[in-house]
Amino acid sequence: MDVAGDRQIHLLDYWQILSRKRWVIYSSVLTVTGLVTLGSFLTRPTYTATAQLQVEKFSPHVLPFQDVMTNYSDWRDDFHETQLRLIQSRTVARIAARNLQIWKEPAFEVQADTDEERELRSAEMIQGGMKASLIRNSRLINISYDSHDPAIAARLANAIADAYIEFNTQTAYNTSEQATQSVSRFIMKLRDEIDEKERKLQEYARERQIIPLDEKQDVQSQKLNDLNAAYTRAQTARIEKEARYAALKETSPEQVEELMVNDLLQTLTSKHAELERLYAQNSSRFKPDWPAMARLKSELDKTASRLEAEKSDLYQRLLGASREAYAAAFKEEQALGEALEAQKHEAQEAGLRAIEYKNIKLEVENRRKTLDELLKRQTETDTKAGMADMPLSNIRLVDRAEAPRSPSAPRKGLNFLLSLMAGLGLGVALAFFFDYMDDSVNSAEDLTKAASLACLGMVPVHSHQGRRLRVVRAKTSQDDTRPEIDMATLRDAHSHTAEAFRELRTTLLVSSPGKAPRSLLVTSAQPREGKTATAVNLAITLSQLNRRVLLVDTDLRRPRLHRALGMPNHAGLSNYLAGSGALPDLIVPAGPTNLYLLPSGPTPPNSAELLDSKEFAELVARLVKSDSEISFDHVIYDSPPVLSVADAAIIASRMDGVVVVIQAGLTTRDAVSRAAERLRVVQARVLGGLLNKVDVTSPGSYYRHYRSYYSDETRDVSSSSGTNRRVESGARGEQA
Secondary structure: OOHHHHOOOOHHHHHHHHHHOHHHHHHHHHHHHHHHHHHHHHOOOEEEEEEEEEEOOOOOOOOHHHHHHOOOOOOOOOHHHHHHHHHOOHHHHHHHHHHHOHHHOHHHOOOOOOHHHHHHHHHHHHHHHEEEEEOOOOOEEEEEEEEOOHHHHHHHHHHHHHHHHHHHHHHHHHHHHHHHHHHHHHHHHHHHHHHHHHHHHHHHHHHHOOOOOOHHHOHHHHHHHHHHHHHHHHHHHHHHHHHHHHHHHHOOHHHOHHHHOOHHHHHHHHHHHHHHHHHHHHOOOOOOOOHHHHHHHHHHHHHHHHHHHHHHHHHHHHHHHHHHHHHHHHHHHHHHHHHHHHHHHHHHHHHHHHHHHHHHHHHHHHHHHHHHHHHHHHHHHHHHHOOOOOOOOOEEEEEOOOOOOOOOEOOHHHHHHHHHHHHHHHHHHHHHHHHHHOOEOOOHHHHHHHHOOOEEEEEEOOEEOOEEOEOOOOOOOOOOOOOEOOOHHHHOOOOHHHHHHHHHHHHHHOOOOOOOOOEEEEEEOOOOOOHHHHHHHHHHHHHOOOOOEEEEEOOOOOOOHHHHHOOOOOOOHHHHHOOOOOHHHHOEEOOOOOEEEEOOOOOOOOHHHHHOOHHHHHHHHHHHOOOOOOOOOEEEEEOOOOOOOOHHHHHHOOOOEEEEEEEOOOOEHHHHHHHHHHHHHOOOOEEEEEEEEEOOOOOOOHHHHHHHHOOOOOOOOHHHHHHHHHHHHHHHHHHO
16 A cells, blocks of 8 residues: 555645745745846836816706606716726827927927827827726716826826816817707708698698597497497307307207206106016016016007107207207397498598597697797707806816825835735745656655655765765865765764664664665665765664674776775775685775775676676675675675666675665656666565655754754764664674
């Protein structure tokens, strides 16, 4: 079961991501804030002057029906929005530019040949600096203008307000003037139409002989109503008789009510029933051919025949009477219907003539009313047009603009806060983006997900007294006086780096129940991940337990163990595998007590073949064999990277355990996965991975607490070492 894969994401995980990428956030915040702040200080100050207007809804009343329309509320309610657009229009800007002749100002110098062009370009410049806004839940509009000169900002804000009032007043005056002319022309036309309609009305009444009558004298209407009522009654009677006739036709004679109550039929029915009773009573005593029974049977049959004949005759008489009644009702209905249709046609003709007459008369009356209203409106518009020098406007200037004392932009404090928030947001976004794009191994969970390897430990970034430790290489700078990483556990036993290697030692000793691994391979997926430094420091910590430890440099291509320990490399493993050297002569003390080194020796041309030879396999077994003349408690092999050459895979198949060193934040998950897969293919016993150069400053890191715990470097660490020694002594006891 993949525990790491099933683990739910916690808020602390996000915090750890932000902590790892904190320099991205710092850089983003500093960059954005610095640029915005610098821009705020370099930007020329802008001043904003504001004039305030009160705008009421007002429409010029020209025709009577407009008064009716204004009683209905407009669901769009776009009056003030329209006024805002008018204030910001090019027409109002041109009026303001013309009134101030603003192109004469130094700040508004325009290149144009005519006043018309200068006015147009000045208006465009005014439009670019003006703003109009409606104050919420009010009828007040603010007109603002932005300029680098506070005096010009105030002058233009007031000029735009005055230009808007002038535009509105002129529009109302022009509307009234045009309305006056339109009303006068329409009155003359309407008078001619009224005269024509009156002549037409008189001629129509004379030709059709129409005499206006009162409603009570309308005989045709009364006659039509009477005929309609009679037709309705006849129709009802016809429907009843038709239904009666249809019911008799569909009903058998036995079910007809008139037949059931007829006296003769009832008498015959009673007699027939009595005869049937007597016949049934005597049939039990006499045979049917007995004379008395024969006479009784004959009388019974005659009575039955007569009863059926009477029923049939009476039914046919009832059916015939019903049919004749239905036919009579049908004829009466037809006659009344024809009379009603004739009367309807006559009434319609008379009604049409009356309607036409009334329409013409009503049209004349309406036009006279309209003429009266227009004559009244003509007087009003004439009066209003004559008051051009005393305009009444729906706009009132509440506050004139004054020259502002302080600039409105840039707002340095606000810009700083916004840039700080924007930089922080951008930094957080970049941190998560870079973390998403980061395919490197940074934690034990990443190691488990990438290659299903257990994390044997975490070695923090190597430092001493605030300085990074250096790696001993072939071309190390002579000016670099920093301590070496390879001897960190020996030279700085109080550091958290040394403690990390002691924890690794403890983990390895108890990794195999009953038997600690004696031959260990320390390798890595890629070069320069710290495998040599890990091998040396692990060997030093093991030797501190009074155990004989041998370091074997199996990196026959690019050996480094001898440089890390400050020893020559004239002869070594390659000589032994080639059969040109004795093993006891090649193994040399490495400096610390109980620590020995088998260097790589001269670089051979066929390193893979030497490591895959029977001699190397025998060497691995001989070095840990108890009865051998050269035997060690632990043998640690330093090999080339797994993914670079095949040497590491060859060596790993012969080891008791393999430790893979991964540099945190550098080695990709794919590289670790491929390295682990290559080791599993050769059936190597991979004990786990060691994360190297872990950032100890990230939240939740164990080494943050360790550094705080061991902040006093003069403190004795014997208690911690004693605890490790007890665990390791137990492991050694199990091995014995």
